[in-house]
Amino acid sequence: MNFYNLHIINDFILKKYELLSLNEIKNKKNFLLIKKKICIINEKQSLRTINTLINFLNFFNIKFTIINNKHNFKKENIKDFSRTLGILYDYVFFRSYNDIIIKLIAKFSGSVLVNMLSNNYHPIQSINDIFLLYNNCVYFFGDFNSNVFKSIIVNLTKINKYKTIIFFSPKKYWNYIFLKKIFNTKKIILSEKIIFLNKNVIIYNDVWFSMGENYFKKKINNLINFQINKKIFKILKIKKIFHCLPSYKKKKKYSEIEECIFESNYIFFDKQIIDKIIFLKSYFFISNKVFFNYYYY
Structure with missing residues (x-):
């Protein structure tokens, strides 16, 4: 070492x-x-x-x-x-x-x-979280270019050799240049539609707006259909939900995750x-x- x-x-x-x-x-x-x-x-x-x-x-x-x-x-x-x-x-x-x-x-x-x-x-966050995600099928929701998403992809593909990483994200945010830098891209799936799975998944979610960011309308229009809400629970078997705090609360209707889910037992940011x-x-x-x-x- x-x-x-x-x-x-x-x-x-x-x-x-x-x-x-x-x-x-x-x-x-x-x-x-x-x-x-x-x-x-x-x-x-x-x-x-x-x-x-x-x-x-x-x-x-x-x-x-x-x-x-x-x-x-x-x-x-x-x-x-x-x-x-x-x-x-x-x-x-x-x-x-x-x-x-x-x-x-x-x-x-x-x-x-x-x-x-x-x-x-966001290497400190990713190095911490990858071992909580390890050996699970991970489903990312939202902006593919999120700094914590990119960091976790890089590190998770190093250790999560046989597991699939799925991105549910608008195509306009897909970063092919970044993907070419990653060793094991075959295990990464990008999709604008929910991919049905018969196994439990962990969802990783990041805020749509960083602290101090004020340009909401355009990004909301791009991401509103990629929100974590009650409908998702009817489609996927969800084990846990990771969320990079803080959740955006100014416009609750348009946040990346519904309030009732954020406050549920599926979230465990205390462990993070x-x-x-x-x-x-x-x-x-x-x-x-x-x-x-x-x-x-």
């Missing part, structure tokens, strides 16, 4: 054996942490991902700095900003609008950079949150940088 100086910029960077090692080590080791200098750059609003990280750091009494000031990326030279981060911090956790900026900071800072979410990828904390512990533990110097006890 070798996470030496490993940035998690997107999901293509991780190998299958690394994903399996992360899962295997969960809850198996206790360790003491010697603290490193940590910076959290929170450019995008976050309900779950950043708060989970902060919860973990607080639990182990690890100090960290949060940077919320966006002017750094608009006015300062990105190389100089990156080098400044490298001098001040060992590790940078970055939630960003821009994948290019993430790559540049990783390249020029000298710090280990972990992508907590960007426009195209707890497992994310365990994943962060596992990742920190096996990092050979060392993410934290550790001692067995």
